[in-house]
Amino acid sequence: MRNIFVVFKREYLTRVKNKTFIIMTFLAPLLMVGFYAATIYIATETGEDNRTKTVYLTDYNPSLMLSNNPPANYVFLPAPSSEDSAIADVKSGAVFGWLKVEDLDTRAIDSATYYTSETPSLVEMEGLKEWIKGKANKHQFAKMGLRESQIDSAQASCDILTKEVSNSGDVQESSSTLKSGIGFALAFMIYIFIFVYGSMVMRSAMEEKTNRIVEVIVSSVKPFHLMMGKIFGVAAVGLTQFLAWIVLAVGLVMGISAMFLNSGDGMSTQEAVQKGIEARTGMATVGAMGGEGVQVAASGSQGARDLAAEFTEPLSNLPYVEIIAVFLLFFVGGYLLYSSIFAAIGSAVNQESDVQQFMMPVTLPLVFGFVIAQTVALKAPHGAMAKLFSMIPLTSPIVMVVRAPFGVPLSELALSFGLLVLMFVVMVWLSSRIYRIGILSYGKKPTWKDLWKWLR
Amino acid sequence: MTLFPPDCIPSIPNFVSMSSVIEAIDVCKTFGEQRVSKNISLKVAEGSIYGLLGPNGAGKTTLIRMLSTITQPDSGSILFCGESLKETHAHQMGYMPEERGLYKKMTVAEQLLFFAELRGLSTRDAQAAVKHWLKRLEMMDWARKKVEEISKGMAQKVQFVSCVLHSPKLLILDEPFSGFDPVNADLIKDLILELKAGGTSVIFSTHRMDNVESLCDHLAIIHQGEKVLDGSVSDIRRNHFTGLFEVGFHSEVDWSVNGVVPHSVAHHSDGKVIYRFQTNEGFSAADLLSAAVAKGGLVHYSEHIPSIHEIFVETVSKGGAAIAL
Numbered sequence: 001m002r003n004i005f006v007v008f009k010r011e012y013l014t015r016v017k018n019k020t021f022i023i024m025t026f027l028a029p030l031l032m033v034g035f036y037a038a039t040i041y042i043a044t045e046t047g048e049d050n051r052t053k054t055v056y057l058t059d060y061n062p063s064l065m066l067s068n069n070p071p072a073n074y075v076f077l078p079a080p081s082s083e084d085s086a087i088a089d090v091k092s093g094a095v096f097g098w099l100k101v102e103d104l105d106t107r108a109i110d111s112a113t114y115y116t117s118e119t120p121s122l123v124e125m126e127g128l129k130e131w132i133k134g135k136a137n138k139h140q141f142a143k144m145g146l147r148e149s150q151i152d153s154a155q156a157s158c159d160i161l162t163k164e165v166s167n168s169g170d171v172q173e174s175s176s177t178l179k180s181g182i183g184f185a186l187a188f189m190i191y192i193f194i195f196v197y198g199s200m201v202m203r204s205a206m207e208e209k210t211n212r213i214v215e216v217i218v219s220s221v222k223p224f225h226l227m228m229g230k231i232f233g234v235a236a237v238g239l240t241q242f243l244a245w246i247v248l249a250v251g252l253v254m255g256i257s258a259m260f261l262n263s264g265d266g267m268s269t270q271e272a273v274q275k276g277i278e279a280r281t282g283m284a285t286v287g288a289m290g291g292e293g294v295q296v297a298a299s300g301s302q303g304a305r306d307l308a309a310e311f312t313e314p315l316s317n318l319p320y321v322e323i324i325a326v327f328l329l330f331f332v333g334g335y336l337l338y339s340s341i342f343a344a345i346g347s348a349v350n351q352e353s354d355v356q357q358f359m360m361p362v363t364l365p366l367v368f369g370f371v372i373a374q375t376v377a378l379k380a381p382h383g384a385m386a387k388l389f390s391m392i393p394l395t396s397p398i399v400m401v402v403r404a405p406f407g408v409p410l411s412e413l414a415l416s417f418g419l420l421v422l423m424f425v426v427m428v429w430l431s432s433r434i435y436r437i438g439i440l441s442y443g444k445k446p447t448w449k450d451l452w453k454w455l456r
Numbered sequence: 457m458t459l460f461p462p463d464c465i466p467s468i469p470n471f472v473s474m475s476s477v478i479e480a481i482d483v484c485k486t487f488g489e490q491r492v493s494k495n496i497s498l499k500v501a502e503g504s505i506y507g508l509l510g511p512n513g514a515g516k517t518t519l520i521r522m523l524s525t526i527t528q529p530d531s532g533s534i535l536f537c538g539e540s541l542k543e544t545h546a547h548q549m550g551y552m553p554e555e556r557g558l559y560k561k562m563t564v565a566e567q568l569l570f571f572a573e574l575r576g577l578s579t580r581d582a583q584a585a586v587k588h589w590l591k592r593l594e595m596m597d598w599a600r601k602k603v604e605e606i607s608k609g610m611a612q613k614v615q616f617v618s619c620v621l622h623s624p625k626l627l628i629l630d631e632p633f634s635g636f637d638p639v640n641a642d643l644i645k646d647l648i649l650e651l652k653a654g655g656t657s658v659i660f661s662t663h664r665m666d667n668v669e670s671l672c673d674h675l676a677i678i679h680q681g682e683k684v685l686d687g688s689v690s691d692i693r694r695n696h697f698t699g700l701f702e703v704g705f706h707s708e709v710d711w712s713v714n715g716v717v718p719h720s721v722a723h724h725s726d727g728k729v730i731y732r733f734q735t736n737e738g739f740s741a742a743d744l745l746s747a748a749v750a751k752g753g754l755v756h757y758s759e760h761i762p763s764i765h766e767i768f769v770e771t772v773s774k775g776g777a778a779i780a781l
Contacts, residue, residue: 006573014562212557216618219524219551220574222543440526442555 003221007229008236011204015237025244053096056086060102064135071131090115099128106136164407179405180378186327187373187401189242194335194366194397197238198342202355204230205346205439214439223436227347228428231339238335319407326404326413333420334397337427338366344431347438348446348454357448369395373402381406391416393423430455475538477502477626477657478523483532485518492518494681495532500626500659500674505652507668507689508661509764510678511772516661517554517630519678523659524551524628537625547576550619554631554661558603564614565590565599568621575622585621593617593643612640620651627651629660633667645671665765675764679772693761696770701741703748704730704756714747732760 056079097116208214390400437454485493500506534541572582677685718731
């Protein structure tokens with residue numbers, strides 16, 4: 001056991017004292033935030049096609065009035081009488097496209113054709129469809145004798161407040177959106193952690209083998225102890241990094257809160273945040289839209305207040321103890337399971353290029369679990385598929401964590417975790433058998449057949 | 457400057473009883489269908505240096521790995537100081553494999569500390585041992601340098617130190633001189649002799665016969681997984697004496713009048729002419745001496761005892777049956 005600690009110490013200290021580790025611990029959150037901000041900015045601000053498109057329009061039903069108020073950036077021109085001429089103009093680029101709506105019955109527009117020289121994007125097509133549908137609806141309403149203002153005032157809004165009734169009979173406000181978000185975020189953390197730090201374990205095993213240092217080490221320590229010291233050491237590195245990020249995030253939030261509180265009017269943090277949102281939304285919209293801006297700003301700040309209010313109480317009603325407990329247990333269990341597999345792979349190969357054949361089948365269940373978490377588990381966290389994949393040890397670290405905020409019966413949690421622990425024990429035993437032979441095997445590229453031989 | 461830190465002096469071995477530090481009894485090892493070690497038995501006396509010779513692929517490294525607890529024999533037993541070999545005995549051994557490396561990103565001092573702790577030293581004792589050896593081999597200036605920043609020769613010294621700084625009872629070296637430049641090779645030789653003088657027993661495998669003759673008390677030749685020769689160096693050499701004698705003169709002499717034909721003639725750079733004669737029942741060593749003296753100008757007369765190199769080549773070429781001495 002002492003040797004596990006000695007190996008653990010080496011694995012931990014060599015990494016946390018490394019300059020790259022220290023820099024990335026501080027830089028990585030900034031890089032990630034920057035990356036996502038840039039992606040969102042590019043998608044929202046620059047992702048749209050703002051070209052003015054001159055399009056021929058052929059409308060068999062003038063009552064649709066498609067030529068009035070075309071969609072933004074579209075200019076409609078009457079199409080030539082000859083179909084060939086119209087297509088030739090599209091081909092030559094004289095016009096961007098030709099929209100031909102042949103439906104006479106405005107109840108179902110399904111004979112519309114859009115001729116273009118370049119395939120339009122999904123967004124453009126959906127935009128055109130919605131615009132034509134809007135025109136058709138307007139025409140239908142007009143036929144029924146309804147005015148637009150009547151239609152607008154007849155639109156009903158709907159908001160459902162969710163309240164959970166607990167086993168003890170308590171009724172508390174909850175939010176599916178919030179629970180889904182938290183569950184997904186935690187699952188994502190586990191997914192990333194397993195990949196990043198599991199790979200680190202694999203590379204550590206590979207380094208010792210390619211550097212030819214492993215033979216000296218295993219003359220002093222059992223291969224199993226070496227493997228476990230490595231797994232625990234790298235886990236500690238990952239947890240240190242996570243802790244540093246949490247401390248940084250909390251520090252940032254507290255710093256920003258302190259900036260608002262420095263106004264000295266004794267506002268609570270929540271009030272200060274809401275005021276900040278109002279100030280930001282109010283100023284932006286008033287500046288841009290003149291008279292309308294006041295109303296929009298008012299509704300914008302009202303929306304922000306509503307948003308904050310929508311989550312405040314559900315946030316305080318979340319089962320934090322259960323969520324954190326499930327997260328920690330499955331975080332640790334999932335990491336230990338996968339890192340033992342990664343360690344075995346690292347011990348078997350002689351070079352980086354040999355890794356690929358083993359990585360794909362090993363990481364596939366993890367990726368699959370993540371896909372299941374995004375689709376099945378979020379849509380139906382208590383459904384049969386979500387339950388099934390939250391029991392299978394290779395996918396449960398991801399799927400169960402997504403389910404946890406929605407409340408999972410203790411029996412299911414216990415069974416799932418029990419299976420995970422069992423699989424971990426079996427996998428560690430199998431991996432150590434591969435590890436103790438793999439680390440001293442050099443020469444030809446290992447195959448799955450070789451791994452099977454080493455297991456026996 | 458002493459070899460060992462003040463609080464790490466090993467016990468003086470009992471040369472009278474010549475007890476063994478490690479003993480292999482009929483050990484066998486098979487990999488797949490290939491039997492790599494076949495009923496090998498050997499005994500390493502305490503405080504001695506034991507050489508393991510053999511051609512490539514003979515099974516030396518497999519045997520060494522079994523002795524150093526890295527692998528287990530399929531059958532047979534290994535005793536360490538009279539006890540059945542256990543993994544805990546590894547703390548009393550030092551092992552340097554033929555293919556050896558170091559952690560490139562660790563400093564020399566950190567690396568040595570790590571190995572010392574792995575071998576069972578407490579952090580405090582490990583720090584003292586590391587400091588002692590760094591001073592001993594004049595490596596203090598490199599203590600804080602990463603391994604990737606030091607030269608190969610320096611790294612070789614670090615490799616050797618990593619397996620001796622816990623003052624092992626038994627040091628196992630697989631091709632210790634492989635990859636060492638001549639200066640470091642001599643340094644390692646001296647260190648091995650110092651360790652022996654301090655009571656450490658040494659087993660090493662090598663292809664360098666000059667090292668065997670100058671260092672080893674005992675040796676064994678392994679060939680195709682079997683031990684084919686075993687004994688003290690002097691006994692092995694004496695028992696391979698084939699009756700070849702050398703006589704030397706300042707110039708050539710005519711032996712035809714004596715009715716004998718030299719086995720070979722060698723002209724040395726210093727002008728000496730050395731004749732070798734195979735003595736037999738009709739022509740004894742005494743007859744040769746008389747004849748040589750009668751020629752006049754005799755400058756050299758000795759029996760030619762074959763070198764370990766010659767014995768090795770002869771033994772391995774014959775693929776001979778095991779001979780124990």
